[in-house]
Amino acid sequence: AQSVTQPDIHITVSEGASLELRCNYSYGATPYLFWYVQSPGQGLQLLLKYFSGDTLVQGIKGFEAEFKRSQSSFNLRKPSVHWSDAAEYFCAASGGSYIPTFGRGTSLIVHP
Amino acid sequence: EAQVTQNPRYLITVTGKKLTVTCSQNMNHEYMSWYRQDPGLGLRQIYYSMNVEVTDKGDVPEGYKVSRKEKRNFPLILESPSPNQTSLYFCASSSFSGSSYNEQFFGPGTRLTVL
Numbered sequence: 001a002q003s004v005t006q007p008d009i010h011i012t013v014s015e016g017a018s019l020e021l022r023c024n025y026s027y028g029a030t031p032y033l034f035w036y037v038q039s040p041g042q043g044l045q046l047l048l049k050y051f052s053g054d055t056l057v058q059g060i061k062g063f064e065a066e067f068k069r070s071q072s073s074f075n076l077r078k079p080s081v082h083w084s085d086a087a088e089y090f091c092a093a094s095g096g097s098y099i100p101t102f103g104r105g106t107s108l109i110v111h112p
Numbered sequence: 113e114a115q116v117t118q119n120p121r122y123l124i125t126v127t128g129k130k131l132t133v134t135c136s137q138n139m140n141h142e143y144m145s146w147y148r149q150d151p152g153l154g155l156r157q158i159y160y161s162m163n164v165e166v167t168d169k170g171d172v173p174e175g176y177k178v179s180r181k182e183k184r185n186f187p188l189i190l191e192s193p194s195p196n197q198t199s200l201y202f203c204a205s206s207s208f209s210g211s212s213y214n215e216q217f218f219g220p221g222t223r224l225t226v227l
Contacts, residue, residue: 009152032212043202044218051212090155094213099143099162100206104154 002027004093006103013081014111021076021106023091031095033074035065038088038105047089050074061085086110114139118203118219125193126227133188133222135203143206143213144186145170146178148199149221155202161186162208193226200224 005024013019025031035047048059055067065076074091088107094100116137125131137144145160147170157170161180175197177189186205190197200223204216 032214034215036216036218043220044204044216046215049215092216094206096212099145099157099160100213100216102147102155102157 002031002093002095002098002101004091004101004103006089006091006106008106009104010107010109012109012111015083016080019076019078019081019085019108021089021091021108023074023076023103024072025074025091025093026072027093027095027098029095030069031093031098033065033067034092034094034100035059035063035074035076036090036092037061038090040087044090047076081108081110083110083112114217116203116205116217116219118201118222120222121220122223124225124227127194128192131190131193131224133190133201133203133224135186135188135219136184137186137203137205137217138184139205139207139217140183141205141207141217142183143208143216144180145204145206145216146176146186146188147202147204148172148197149202150199158188158201193224195226198224198226 003026033050036044038044090105091103119134146158147155156172159178161167203219206213206216
């Protein structure tokens with residue numbers, strides 16, 4: 001069955017530190033991959049997406065993600081975290097005729 | 113403006129009183145879906161629809177109904193709400209590229225409390 005795994009439920013970083021959120025997928029073929037962000041009290045907003053081509057994709061708010069086929073991963077990164085980045089982050093995938101699948105989410109806590 | 117709208121945004125009701133949460137999108141998307149979000153449980157899919165008159169159960173469909181009579185609308189119906197349906201609900205829509213589903217657009221959410 002298709003699945004998306006975010007192994008970290010919570011991540012705590014200091015403001016200004018770098019960030020990496022992990023995402024692994026299990027699909028029959030290379031899926032479309034997405035990262036969404038949900039700020040407190042808000043809906044979900046698309047950060048970035050990967051369909052094909054360059055495996056390093058840039059998104060909004062200074063985020064980037066790297067697709068690694070050999071590791072079935074699509075990790076989200078940011079070189080320097082700001083306090084406003086504190087939010088819930090969701091990785092998602094869709095592929096072929098399969099409906100989109102979400103990971104359980106990772107809660108990012110930013111310490112001043 | 114491309115958007116997904118949900119109404120109401122907040123609702124407090126009592127056990128057993130039927131309610132409907134509306135969802136509408138203006139992007140001509142084929143795919144629509146309902147999720148509920150509870151602390152520590154992430155997003156759980158309730159029902160989805162791949163097109164008009166085509167709906168299917170997600171992971172947590174018990175106690176919910178949906179219909180898709182028009183492409184733009186996908187209402188969520190709780191025939192007899194219970195307190196365990198107190199949650200934050202999101203509607204989302206997506207287009208199909210021909211080979212896969214594209215990114216989902218989310219509504220602002222509906223905070224439901226069942227007393």
